[in-house]
Amino acid sequence: MTSKKSKNLFDKAKKLIPGGVNSPVRYFDPYPLFIAKSQDSYLWDEDGTKYIDFCNCYGAMLLGHGYKKITSAVIDQIDNGTLFCTPTKLEITLSQLIQNNFPSMEKIRLVNTGTEATMTAIRLVKGYTSNKKIIKCEGCYHGSYDEVLTGSGSGFANASKSSQFSDLVNNTIVVQYNDIDELENVIQKNTSIAGFIIEPILANMGVIPPAKKYLEIVRKLTRDYGIPLIFDEIVTGFRASDGGAQKVFGITPDVTILGKILGNGFAIGAVGGNHEILECLAPIGKVYQASTFAGNPISVTAAIHAIKTINKLKNKLYLKLNKHCTKLTSAIDDIATDLNIPHQINSMNSMYQIFFTDIPVTNYQTCQTANSKKFQKLFSFLLTSGVFIPPSQFESVFISYAHTDIDINKTIDAYAKSLKIIKN
Ligand SMILES: *Cc1c(COP(=O)(O)O)cnc(C)c1O
Numbered sequence: 254m255t256s257k258k259s260k261n262l263f264d265k266a267k268k269l270i271p272g273g274v275n276s277p278v279r280y281f282d283p284y285p286l287f288i289a290k291s292q293d294s295y296l297w298d299e300d301g302t303k304y305i306d307f308c309n310c311y312g313a314m315l316l317g318h319g320y321k322k323i324t325s326a327v328i329d330q331i332d333n334g335t336l337f338c339t340p341t342k343l344e345i346t347l348s349q350l351i352q353n354n355f356p357s358m359e360k361i362r363l364v365n366t367g368t369e370a371t372m373t374a375i376r377l378v379k380g381y382t383s384n385k386k387i388i389k390c391e392g393c394y395h396g397s398y399d400e401v402l403t404g405s406g407s408g409f410a411n412a413s414k415s416s417q418f419s420d421l422v423n424n425t426i427v428v429q430y431n432d433i434d435e436l437e438n439v440i441q442k443n444t445s446i447a448g449f450i451i452e453p454i455l456a457n458m459g460v461i462p463p464a465k466k467y468l469e470i471v472r473k474l475t476r477d478y479g480i481p482l483i484f485d486e487i488v489t490g491f492r493a494s495d496g497g498a499q500k501v502f503g504i505t506p507d508v509t510i511l512g513k514i515l516g517n518g519f520a521i522g523a524v525g526g527n528h529e530i531l532e533c534l535a536p537i538g539k540v541y542q543a544s545t546f547a548g549n550p551i552s553v554t555a556a557i558h559a560i561k562t563i564n565k566l567k568n569k570l571y572l573k574l575n576k577h578c579t580k581l582t583s584a585i586d587d588i589a590t591d592l593n594i595p596h597q598i599n600s601m602n603s604m605y606q607i608f609f610t611d612i613p614v615t616n617y618q619t620c621q622t623a624n625s626k627k628f629q630k631l632f633s634f635l636l637t638s639g640v641f642i643p644p645s646q647f648e649s650v651f652i653s654y655a656h657t658d659i660d661i662n663k664t665i666d667a668y669a670k671s672l673k674i675i676k677n
Contacts, residue, residue: 317655
């Protein structure tokens with residue numbers, strides 16, 4: 254890869270910004286691309302080189318970059334003010350739209366990011382139950398703070414495991430995804446469990462779909478033992494369906510977390526769920542949570558128009574996403590099979606990942622059997638061919654509504670070329 258300007262900018266950035274990046278997942282060898290512009294399914298770097306974007310801001314840009322309905326509504330809102338720190342009519346409109354799509358979210362609090370949303374959810378169930386322990390799955394990622402940075406996926410899976418500095422993590426119990434026996438065992442052995450937090454479709458270890466009936470049994474177990482079930486739908490919300498994974502699998506969690514797609518490129522997150530639990534939040538409840546920028550009119554306007562668009566497109570949106578994903582993954586599968594490359598392709602809805610291993614990838618442990626060096630090479634060759642996927646094995650590749658048939662065909666060609674080179 255040769256992006257002269259990116260290399261120069263990275264040298265400058267390193268002097269001012271730790272590691273030259275403002276989020277560790279953005280770094281890759283030998284230096285990350287500096288992007289100057291985006292539109293639809295494309296990114297342009299500082300040298301003007303164009304890439305088909307399948308990183309998709311880690312899934313946030315479901316509708317594609319620069320979606321006109323959203324950006325023009327935001328520009329109009331800017332003229333009326335960007336931050337009031339008072340309630341607004343817009344927040345009611347957005348909360349109603351969220352609830353229409355996610356009926357389990359009886360009450361909703363808006364925040365700014367996914368991390369803030371999961372942090373609020375965890376604090377909330379601890380307050381609601383007066384218990385201290387949280388159960389999470391190895392490989393699931395729920396943001397970057399002490400309680401959930403253990404056995405995490407995403408960038409943490411590549412990071413130093415010694416980066417734990419707080420006793421808070423001792424109250425977090427880690428179980429394997431898709432393993433009911435282990436979960437049941439942990440629930441029986443431990444009292445004082447405040448909640449079980451899970452990505453209903455694991456999307457931060459590549460993609461790992463839930464085993465048949467797994468989520469149903471999780472729901473039954475947690476309900477039987479009175480443990481609040483938190484669905485972290487930051488990736489799957491509006492991607493698995495307009496009502497997230499909970500709609501696809503017909504499951505009602507106690508608490509739901511949304512982020513990423515909710516703002517289609519603007520910073521916003523949401524925590525919602527059972528009204529009894531949500532009403533534990535201040536000012537009526539005892540769980541204090543606050544934020545200056547929460548519910549700001551810019552992000553809220555973006556989210557209103559993102560959801561309205563998603564609801565209006567509905568079948569057209571999901572049919573196109575799923576069609577492109579099926580076409581792409583079956584082509585990649587055929588190419589890798591023809592080249593005799595041991596591999597697995599996991600996919601669900603409009604996300605997928607390839608793992609270079611003979612063993613089916615169903616959890617964190619089996620994901621570790623994949624040859625991630627080979628994956629790094631695939632990433633680099635795809636980039637050279639003008640296709641940008643997330644730079645890590647432990648992420649999903651995301652398809653957006655903006656991807657065209659031509660993009661998909663070019664991407665299949667790029668995989669064919671790249672897989673041929675890395676065959677050995
Ligand atoms: C991205 C992500 C988060 C964290 O969201 P941020 O907006 O990056 O703080 C939490 N949970 C899941 C499942 C995610 O994919």
